[in-house]
Amino acid sequence: MSSAPHGQSPAAPQPSLVIVGAGPRSTGLIERIAANAPELYAGSGLDIHLVDPYPPGAGRIWREAQSPLLWMNSHAEDVTMFTDETVDMAGPVREGPTLHEWAGIDGATFADRPLQGTYLRWVHEQAVAALPPGVTVHHHPRRALRVGGEREGRQQVWLEGRPDPLIADLVILALGHLDAELDEGQSELAAYARDHGLVHLPPDFTADSDLSPLAPGEPVLVRGFGLAFVDLMVLLTEGRGGRYDGDTYVPSGQEPVLYVGSRRGVPYHAKIGYDWSGERPPPLPRFFGPAEVEGLLARPDGFDFRRDVWPLVEKELGFAHYHRLFTAHSERTAVAWSDFEEKYAVADDLAERAALVASAVPDPADRLDLAALDRPLKGERYGSYEEFQEGLRGYITADLARRHDPAYSPDFAVFFGLLSVYGQLIRLGDIGPWWHGFFSYLASGPPGPRMRQMLALSRAGVLKFLGADMTVTAEDGVFRAASATVPGSVVEARALVEARLPEPTVRRARDPLLRELYADGPAVTADGLLSVDPADGRILDRAGRPHPRRFALGPHTDARGSGQLPRPRTGGMTLRQNDATARAVLQFLRTLGDRAAVSGTEYGGAAPNSPLGSPDPVQKS
16 A cells, blocks of 8 residues: 555545454454355455464464463464364354464374464465455554444554554454553552562463563462463473483472462363363353343343353353263263253252262262362362462372273363353353353363472472461561461562452553543443354443444453464354354445445545554555
8 A cells, every 4th residue: 555646636546444453353253254255255355454462373372472381372283273063153264274273293192382383374475365345454563552443433543652543444353362450459459569679460371471580499489370371381490400310390499489379269271181082062052041041131121140150151061061961971960961951951049950869879979069079179278378288289199080081071071061061151241250260260260280390399398288267468578478278378579479360440541542442431241341243243322222333252351261272163253253243344335335436535534634544564465
């Protein structure tokens, strides 16, 4: 794209789409635009502007320029960016290789993140190459600062370091995980650290954190036991020269001593380490599907997640679990599946279902107890931290054994149930943060080898466990941590790390575009998420009206998914969302073009001398 010569009127602008964010989400959108264009947009030109300081395809989180010590937490065979016949969408299927097929590695490999970034860059390049003639992609390696424009007119997107905005018929915010301002509690801890010479590392993407203030041999309190903690653990051990000799950790002497705790007090469950075999996964959804979601949305007084939604989720996950138990491990059941299924279907009360399960499943280890899974240390008390170290090492060892034993394949069925439930919950909007954490804890935990490394680090004295319901106070010039699991015990340290991602709230987003957008008054949920139309991702205003020209997809919206990359042949809710948004974009642009052709006006209704802005160096289809 170039400016018209001086003294001449500029040519009528070509249709323009600006996508803010150039990570996997935007790559998926471009792939779906390419797939749907022959049906919805054949023969029309289009400029697609990607705005992101990070490379297209991988974006910030999956960029190739990060430590190869950091792994994905999914098997390479379970990662794809392509649609298949299981995705419920209006657009055409365009299959492509999974990560392991593309890289030529074993499907059970946990690939490092730079390799995943290379895969995503390749997918982006393939998606751009598949766009029809006249559709061109431009990458602007800058930050977007704000979006302006009337609802019915072309939009302006201002970029850092550019005097003129990009002009767009449509704007899609695909921003991914972002930094956030500290909440009140974090701000108080940060201020205390500054005043007393302590180290406080707030929630962050671990690969971007400066860990140099964490001194060798010094105690460090870590709040958070999920995937961000695993990254921290790796970078402070192997990343500082330590190594593993079998199941033994050989320290370098540069490691701090990590004291980790959380609400649950245990790590996320290990990734399942075996393949599905035998009968296909349970037929889902069964008790929580589109009809149930429609019923919840139709309630005049709304719904409450715990009261109205969670019982349906419990029943759905229970069905997945027991279907697999009865069909694959019938020797561990006391009745026929047909009899159990009939009674389970009509048992809406939790106590009634529990009695049914107790009579039909003799071994408690074969029963699904979601409350116990969620809080495994509830009511557990230890006399000392030393005693608790042995106890939690035993818990991790048992979890590793179970998650790698196909005799417990009902756990795998529950994983498929969780995916099915997530696909339904997206339509309900913002259901609060608890579900997302519970899903990640059960379905998105670390690879088994990482759990074995935790055990080795614990035995080496580099990693120590604090327990559940961890509390942190700042007093007497130090941070102090305590836990309900070891009553009366306290650990002091001069460093505190909050091992989790920042909350995806637009109210405290550091991203200037989201801050400006929030100030403009869109609909925002109680947890600070942008409200969007679940059908196609259009941003809603406070009256519930979809913005005709602005879309948002990702963790900062109330249609957020799990954050995982799509898994092959599981319905791919992210792929479904991408297809719906791409089709809405193309249909909108086609309608604008048809109106312009009939009326003889300039495309998009922009004023003749509107500044289009020239793109940065382009990537062209």
